[in-house]
Amino acid sequence: MPSPPVFMHPMFTCKSIAVVIPVFAFAITLGSSLAAAQSTSAAKSDAGDAGARTYKTYCIACHQENGQGVGGAFPPLAGHAPDLLAWAGGRTHLIRVALFGLEGTINVNGTNFTGAMPAWDRLDDKSIAAVLNHVLTAWDNKPRLPAGFKPLAADEVAAVRAESLDAKRVFALRQQIAPAPAAAANNAAPIALSFTEAQAAQGKAAYQHNCMDCHGTTLDNGEFGGAPLRGAYFRNHWGNGSVASLYAYLKTKMPPDRPGALSDKVYADLLAFLLHSNGYESGGRELPTDSQTLQSMSLKRD
Ligand code: HEC
């Protein structure tokens, strides 16, 4: 995705027209600058926006539109991604994170995050490269990139894919290259996961109403492309993270035509239903909706 030629081209056109027809130079330069501005942004969005689109689909629920993440739950990528790239081995690390996920306590600019990022290995090499290039250049990240930065390429992703790591292993390898963090405040103690039968039952009703068309009667037999919501697929995506990840995902992405349209309580009920359907034990305490508490509840089973 070489953007420099795209940038150069309209300026070139603009200049040569001005030189060739000096009489109308002003008018034409003005007109062609407008055209140039338009074609620049059109061309730029063709070139760069596969990455932006992939980000919107797969990353925004947690890392947010502005790349700031969510305090205590999802680390920022704005400001952070170029730092990762600057580590020895950082380029490979970024690709690993996107492909295989990341699980462990990381420190980003003094804040600890103990979460699990799901793997995105179902995205192809080109999409992984594009989304990482987007993350590296979006927001105010571009000026922080090392001079001579070369965008990640699909064949680099293919090479890392062959390592077939898992999220814990990616974390272990990260430990070897991450600079020691400044002594950081630690996260809250874990809180045991809990939801009630009544919540799961209400969640089931909300599911039938809002989700079943796409995700199916058994949560894995949807007709309109809804991903499986139970079994190994669910476990691989969510089973190592905190409840906050899944809650944030539901609330920011589902149902796809009106994300966030349901109340917090209904999202918590839906979450209880999904957990129930995946064999988690119900208990005496309701599943809460505040992200701080959800962040302290792990979906990991011993
Ligand atoms: C369900 C929530 C979620 C989604 C969706 C998600 N991430 Fe993450 N991401 C996390 C969490 C949580 C962490 C921190 C993991 C940890 O604490 O070990 C993280 C960390 C990262 C990091 C920092 C890694 C480091 O070593 O500091 C990068 C880069 C990243 N994610 C990129 C992406 C990209 C690109 C996408 C989309 C393809 C994406 N994430 C989608 C939750 C998510």
Ligand code: HEC
């Ligand atoms: C219009 C169809 C549609 C409806 C309605 C819908 N979903 Fe989805 N859902 C999808 C699709 C498609 C995906 C896969 C999205 C992706 O991979 O980015 C998905 C993904 C998910 C995932 C993540 C699965 C994974 O592990 O990757 C969860 C959880 C989820 N939906 C829950 C719900 C819940 C709960 C509702 C009801 C409030 C709902 N969905 C309504 C289509 C739908």
